[in-house]
């Protein structure tokens with residue numbers, strides 16, 4: 001049973017699934033009055049931006065290139081935050097951004113005048129120092145003990161707030177609304193007294209809003225509480241939640257072999273096409289497969305780079321895997337296309353969309369030139 005007739009490896013973004021997520025987010029925005037932005041760090045497939053634009057207020061960027069992409073391809077509001085701007089980059093960012101968030105008072109003093117003269121709405125990223133993530137998520141925790149992300153209470157300088165219109169915090173990763181509520185309490189305790197006169201408050205990303213068990217009502221209530229108490233526009237900037245479960249990475253089995261375990265070598269790679277599998281680490285769902293031992297035939301699914309650890313994981317199937325068969329990784333829209341690389345000379349997966357009527361359309365193909373052009 002083939003999942004697609006397109007050549008593999010290929011990413012396929014499912015428009016129906018995408019619209020389901022977008023409808024949930026638009027509903028949150030309508031009920032709460034918040035504006036929701038796409039965090040392009042997680043997903044920058046700009047050919048989908050015209051569709052996303054019907055549901056979201058704009059984009060957020062981690063620097064010049066994402067800001068430019070959001071401004072040129074998405075429209076709406078463009079927000080940008082970076083831990084530290086470079087002078088060259090900053091001048092160009094002024095062409096694209098509406099909101100600019102600074103990570104320190106030093107950055108604010110360095111660039112604030114330029115930004116204000118250019119008519120930008122300036123804000124500060126604050127660190128509420130409230131870790132809500134499990135210990136094994138330390139690399140995703142901006143509230144960790146030596147974090148560089150955001151201004152701590154100890155480093156806060158209330159005398160330098162003239163011209164600041166809003167605050168930003170981003171502390172969550174794949175979390176539910178209860179962790180947001182705890183974080184808001186910590187934020188208010190440390191910084192609530194400085195909210196007077198602010199125009200906006202950005203609650204960052206990491207809200208897993210489109211997950212089945214997400215408490216949307218608690219999120220909406222939290223936003224309404226903040227909005228009414230401080231009379232500010234609330235922003236959310238989710239990445240993952242926009243495209244959760246909305247994409248596939250389709251691969252083909254090239255070889256099977258045995259070394260204590262059955263091994264399938266695929267035409268894709270964890271290291272090149274889904275690096276979060278190794279980095280996070282994380283186990284992607286595979287269509288028609290289960291945990292090892294659940295079904296009759298267990299396989300290590302592996303990539304075809306020379307990296308020994310290029311192993312996606314162990315999965316079980318109802319039937320033996322054979323060369324030529326497709327293996328479909330699910331939930332492959334987020335933090336994938338933005339992170340692919342050509343290590344080992346691996347070709348990049350083709351990018352396609354599955355239209356609402358079920359047809360697959362190629363959006364972009366890559367070639368040898370894409371590999372060569374990044375080298376010299």
Ligand SMILES: *Cc1c(COP(=O)(O)O)cnc(C)c1O
Nearest residue numbers: 039042170204205206238239240
């Ligand atoms: C990564 C990031 C986001 C998006 O996070 P998700 O976990 O993908 O929702 C939003 N804002 C900032 C500042 C980020 O660094």
